[in-house]
Every structure is written in structure tokens, then in C-alpha cells.
Amino acid sequence: MMTYQHIPVLLQEVLQILDPKPGDSFVDATLGGGGYTEALLSRTAPKGKVLAMDLDVDAIQAFKLRIKNQESSKRVIAVHNNFSKVAHVVAEHKFGPVAGIVADIGLSSYELDSAGRGISFQKDEPLDMRFDISGNAPTAAFMLAEYGEQELTSIFKNYGEEKFAKQIARNIVRNRDLHKITRTTDLTAIIADSIPARLRHRASDSYRRVFQALRIAVNAELENLEKFLPEALGILPSGGTLAVVTFHSLEDRIVKQFFVKAATGCVCPKDFPTCICGRTPGAEILTKKPVIAGAPEVSQNSRAKSAKLRAIRKL
Ligand SMILES: C[S@@+](CC[C@H](N)C(=O)[O-])C[C@H]1O[C@@H](n2cnc3c(N)ncnc32)[C@H](O)[C@@H]1O
Known part of the structure; x- marks a missing residue:
């Protein structure tokens, strides 16, 4: 395996929203090159923990190898699994309570450029394309x-x-x-x-x-995202944050619609004198508009151009 390379996108913006504090625990649903996970480990030191997931065994192996001699290696659990099963994985590892969950959807630069799986049309490779x-x-x-x-x-x-x-x-x-x-x-x-x-x-x-x-x-990317969102919100305690970065309009739409629904309270017709639906909002939207990368980041990393970050806080 070549070095697992990926420059994290919108990292500062994600950290600002997740607001990690010493001792907090987080789930990184998409480990990739480990950029988010490492930043979370460092901000939550000395006792905070991260459960990181990825469908790509190469991501898991490369990360474990890279941090094996670091103090933070004892505070991270790297799991090869699909984030559509995040609730099961968190329960299996008796992990939590979690202060926040982050997912940076899509593929890593490693998967696109070096994995040899035929994801990029610019290389002559076998047409595999699977993350897993x-x-x-x-x-x-x-x-x-x-x-x-x-x-x-x-x-x-x-x-x-x-x-x-x-x-x-x-x-x-x-x-x-x-x-x-x-x-x-x-x-x-x-x-x-x-x-x-x-x-x-x-x-x-x-x-x-x-x-x-x-x-x-x-990779059933949209289906996995649709399964992930309710599971992630479900395992968060009140006050926990869910932050999702997407790179494709179809994915952003799924996230946006899910967040709007989660943050919607009473749906009774406006002319009803009192509420009969009994619905209360389950979350508060933290990003009225999606957060996008600034010009300096885009100029250094063109992948950041299409990135959109949305977040909610569970009520
Ligand atoms: C954009 S990268 C994440 C980069 C990471 N935030 C970082 O800072 O390096 C996306 C990662 O999500 C993984 N992935 C895609 N779909 C997944 C799924 N359904 N479950 C778990 N991981 C998935 C990919 O294998 C890839 O490594």
C-alpha cells in the first residue's frame, strides 16, 4: 500500500462547530487520512477518545501504523465498518457518551489517485471502484x-x-x-x-x-448516508453535535432535508388554535447556510471547492 494521503477539508470550520474540549469523546465516521481524528485527539487530550470508522481497510491500517508509537494511539479505536452501522459499532465498543459525530463523505485522495481501483478516468486501471x-x-x-x-x-x-x-x-x-x-x-x-x-x-x-x-x-453512497444520519442523531445525547461535509449536490440535499426535518417542531396547520400533532424539534440547525471553504483553502486544495459543511445540535 502506498502512503495514505489526504488533505483534510474544512478542518478548522469542523473543529469550530464540534468545539472539542479536553476529555470529550467523538465519533469520526470517515477516518480517511486521519486529519479530523488526529485534530480531535489532540484537542481532547489527555483523556478524550475518538472512535473512527472507515470502509477502506487501507485507511484503517495506514492510520494505525502511523500513530502506533504516539500517546494518542491509546485513545483511539479504529474500526473497519460502514458508517451506516454507526449505532451498532458504538454500542459494540461501549463507546460514549459522545460529544459529537463528524462525517466527511465521499472518497479520499488516496482512493482517487493511488489505490489502483479505477476510480479516476485518468489512469489505466481495473474498474473496481469499491471503497471496501x-x-x-x-x-x-x-x-x-x-x-x-x-x-x-x-x-x-x-x-x-x-x-x-x-x-x-x-x-x-x-x-x-x-x-x-x-x-x-x-x-x-x-x-x-x-x-x-x-x-x-x-x-x-x-x-x-x-x-x-x-x-x-x-459504494451505495446515498443509501449509506441516508441510513447514517438518523443513526448518528439517535446515539447523540442532548447537546451533542452532528457535522457532515459533502462534495456532491445530491448528498448535500439529503443532509439538508434530514436536518430541516429533525429541527422541525409542530406541523399542525397554521389556523389550528392549539397543537394536536405533538411534534417537538429534535435538533437545532447550527449552519443556516452550508459552510464552504474560503479562497485560501481552495487555492491550496482544489478538492475543497465543492465541500459543504452542515451541522445540527441535538436538543
Ligand atoms: C473524504 S475522506 C475522509 C477524510 C478525513 N476526514 C481526513 O481528514 O483525512 C472519506 C472517507 O470515507 C470513507 N467512506 C466512504 N463511505 C463510507 C462508509 N459508508 N462508511 C465508512 N467510511 C466510508 C472513504 O473510504 C474515505 O476514506
Whole structure:
């Protein structure tokens, strides 16, 4: 494994919202390169703890190796699991009460650039795309070999907003018996063939959208986020904070809608004299608008450009 590299995004903003104090415990649902976890460990020293999760065994192993001789290694539990099971993992480790939970959704720079899993269209690699390479969940190559035209079209359209989704899916299904699509270059060739010649100079836009869409499907990214949010809010004690960083508008929408719902109290019609629904808000929104990266951060790390941070405090 190469060094697990990732520059944390919106780190200062996340810390400001989580406001870690000595002795606090936190859950980092997406360990990645460990940027958030290390900052939380240092701010909660000498006794605070972090339970960090990641789907990628490489992230877990690299982190354990990196901190093994540090004092903080005794205060962190790194768990290889899906954040959609955060409540179960926290209970299993009898961890908490937690002051806050943070998730930095998506993929690390390591997974994009160095893992050799075919997530980037710019490298000739096998089309795997899974964050969790330890399991036997379907790879991108499997989906491209087995899924029907309609299913592929909706993946490219819904998760990638690709204009030529239908043509690309049709070409994949028509040609795949003769030319197996197992490598990134097989897929980029089919995409290039599927878009009109006059637009082919912009083919890399379609590559990016289709690759992103496949990655989201392979890793069930939206479904996992939808499961994670209520679980995370559920395990927080009153006063605990949930902070989520997203990089994609579909994810940001899921987070925003969940937070608005959690913070909504009575839903009785306005002309009702008294409340009969009995609903009270379960959380307070801490970010009226999503927090985004400032120009200095974006100039140093282009990944920060699309990052959006939203947070709530449990009531
Ligand atoms: C953007 S990185 C996190 C970076 C981290 N905040 C840091 O400072 O280095 C996202 C990480 O989430 C992991 N991940 C994605 N989906 C996951 C899931 N459902 N459960 C757990 N980890 C997941 C990826 O493997 C990746 O390592």
C-alpha cells in the first residue's frame, strides 16, 4: 500500500462547530487520512477518545501504523465498518457518551489517485471502484457486465447528470459481449464513441460524470448516508453535535432535508388554535447556510471547492 494521503477539508470550520474540549469523546465516521481524528485527539487530550470508522481497510491500517508509537494511539479505536452501522459499532465498543459525530463523505485522495481501483478516468486501471475491497460486493466492472440498459442509464443520469446517459448505456450493453469492459480505458473508449463527434473534444466531462456515477452506485453512497444520519442523531445525547461535509449536490440535499426535518417542531396547520400533532424539534440547525471553504483553502486544495459543511445540535 502506498502512503495514505489526504488533505483534510474544512478542518478548522469542523473543529469550530464540534468545539472539542479536553476529555470529550467523538465519533469520526470517515477516518480517511486521519486529519479530523488526529485534530480531535489532540484537542481532547489527555483523556478524550475518538472512535473512527472507515470502509477502506487501507485507511484503517495506514492510520494505525502511523500513530502506533504516539500517546494518542491509546485513545483511539479504529474500526473497519460502514458508517451506516454507526449505532451498532458504538454500542459494540461501549463507546460514549459522545460529544459529537463528524462525517466527511465521499472518497479520499488516496482512493482517487493511488489505490489502483479505477476510480479516476485518468489512469489505466481495473474498474473496481469499491471503497471496501475486503468484501464481495459488486465492482464497477461487474455492474457494467451485468446491469441492463435501463439500470445503467438511470445510474449515469441520476448520479452523474450525464446528458448522453442513454446512448452510453446502450453502447455498453450492445458491445460488452464482444469487448469486455474491465479497465478504465475500455469505459472511456465506449463513452467517447457514444457522444456526438462535434462534442468529443469535451469527452472528459462525460468521463468524469460517468465515473462519478458508477462510484456512487458501487459504494451505495446515498443509501449509506441516508441510513447514517438518523443513526448518528439517535446515539447523540442532548447537546451533542452532528457535522457532515459533502462534495456532491445530491448528498448535500439529503443532509439538508434530514436536518430541516429533525429541527422541525409542530406541523399542525397554521389556523389550528392549539397543537394536536405533538411534534417537538429534535435538533437545532447550527449552519443556516452550508459552510464552504474560503479562497485560501481552495487555492491550496482544489478538492475543497465543492465541500459543504452542515451541522445540527441535538436538543
Ligand atoms: C473524504 S475522506 C475522509 C477524510 C478525513 N476526514 C481526513 O481528514 O483525512 C472519506 C472517507 O470515507 C470513507 N467512506 C466512504 N463511505 C463510507 C462508509 N459508508 N462508511 C465508512 N467510511 C466510508 C472513504 O473510504 C474515505 O476514506
